[in-house]
Amino acid sequence: MSNERVINFGAGPSALPTDVLEEATKGLLNFQGTGIGIAEISHRSKEFTAFLNDAESHIRTLLEVPPTHKILFTQGGGSGQFSSVVLNLLARHRLLHPELKDEERVMDYVVTGSWSKKAMEEARRLGRGRVNIAADARKYSKDGKAFDNIPAHDEYAFSADPALIYYCENETVDGVQFSDDLGSPAAFPFHKLQQGGLLPLVADYSSSFMSRPIPRLADHAVIFAGAQKNLGPAGLTILIVRQDCIVDVDAAAKLGAVPVPIMLSYKTLADSKSLYNTPSVLPIYIAGLVLQKMSAGGGLQVYAQSNRQKFEKVIAALKKGEEKGVFKGKVKEGSVSWMNIVFDVPGEGRLQGFLDGAAERKMKGLAGHRSVGGVRVSLYNAINQQDTDRLVEYMNEYAATVV
Template sequence: MTFDNRIYNFAAGPSAVPGEVLKQAADELLNWRGLGTSVMEISHRSKEFMAVYEEALADLRTLMNIPDSYEILLLQGGGIGQNAAIPMNLMALGQNGPKADFIVTGIWSEKSLKEAEKYGVAHLAATSADLQFNTVPPRSSWQLSDDAAYVHYCDNETIGGVEFSDVPDVGNKPLVVDVSSSILSKEIDVTKGGVWFGGAQKNIGPSGVTIVIVRKDLLGHSMKITPSIWDWSKQSANQSMLNTPPTFSIYMAGLGFKWLLKKGGVKAIAKINQEKANLLYNFIDQSSLYENRIAKEYRSRMNVTFFLKDENLNAAFLAQSNAAGLVALRGHKAVGGMRASIYNAMPLEGVQALVEFMRDFERRA
């Protein structure tokens, strides 16, 4: 299926949505399932929408092989909202008072630690700040606490372009994992973590819904100060509908799950994602103009950061790439340089087009 006048969108989030999903949503917008209305105009408790909700949960369970011992919550507030909800729901499990360990590998895990400090002891167990967040601290250097309630890390740092190569072993402490930028991009063993969370706006669909996958034995431990909307046990008891949920975002996420299943599931998309990342990194590594500064074993497959060795060329690079239909390549203001986010919806052809542009720009520079 082709779509006229569609750019290659390398934005970090909200990011590209598969064209097939957008086309289906457009076709159904005014008259969804013959009801004479759109899905966003019906009651969230109607049988029609509840069918959408239940099907989305079932498809996500299939895609990620989530066992029944885990609850799936579809919430609002994004990862930043969960940075507050997580300590309020789990920190009380600390043996000597509210406490959690944090592995800080970039700006997002740093934000998580700072938010958690409001609710208890947020212990910095390891950090790569002294290495400009260009790597993951060696597991042997982590100073984990005996009395912490959980260990938190960010699987993929969207801004810096660092990704964990596997799920770390932290013993019997529950792992809390921010998968905002990597959910459904690769296979993971859900049972290795206690909580997996992330927004939909990178690998799934539009912004608005936040997915929280929590082991059921971790429900029911919230602090008294926890607002009802952030209390996982209350949301679980109300099918994530303690308040009116983001119905259109849930519907779109469901379409995204269907699209991914049709593509062959997570295993199939992971292979394509690796191919895209290899193509771009291999070109950067042999280039005399571009460089990537992340340790090779921890390079993100979703957010490829790179720099022009002559930064006087940055403005020209961005102007010309944008004119070529390769948009949103400017790096985050905190780190500078360039960033190509190549999430699930980015086709291999888009990365091929980017590499060809980069090669031509280097030749002309």
């Protein structure tokens, strides 16, 4: 069996920095001189709790998280938060408005891709509150069915006093992302939200967390991210929760709210400093090493600049291929994700030929999600400029040889 590593363009679990993995192997055997491996050590040991606090500090500094927000570590992935945000924010809304009936509580969802659609469906499934689709990108797609755009700002219709306002910043499957330039028509329309007061704004940042700064972070009630994209292995979910959203869910239940399972309660996590039960110790360790590397490497702006450069290189190669009829992009210009660039390779057998050629060149993980097919290039932080250049070189070579 070969020990040679390939370039992993997979969408998640995805590539991690080689030097971090090498450092992590040391910790697997002996964590910080304890003589105990990180996968074996008590999560309540002073060494691990200090490491957890350090990881939290790096996140707060790198993202400029204000003191109004708690940083929490949990499990269950982004899909677990589809339920948690509904239950916690409906509990909050019940405490604020105990007189309202369930059908009078509204949850606003912006649906721009497969993941926000799943989140919206979970809100409907839980059934305590009415779901309002504030915007549905499919209406503005080429065929009325695809998720290929970020809707124009005029197309959003938010409720007056919703329990939550939900959006997914980057859609991993569909390759659609909100712009980080607030002047862009593809930016999230913060200006259309009710002004003044504490907004119940929820954002799924799973596939773009730590790739660039988060616009208007302080205006969010909850930001969550599965770590298995830019930060660490699967098994860890990171939350940034505004303190007014860390509510007594049991008090809300006495007023008629849905009882919240104890491990889904933000108050449980906050009160226990993310250590109510055994957390994902090994994923936290590897994510913490990545955070240390990011801080030592110049901070988030350095990574944002690099990610922009990688994106621009791949987009340039994609456009060259489109001019020759070899490639076909799936997302409207202006809405294309930095993290997950999706496109088709039209023609009988050509998609598989492209993927096979990439594999021969030690580039894997390029097949699109099973629900949409095609190619998906995931450019997470651990994919460096050299890795990107190798892919671009292959894309250009492939486009030149296809007739």
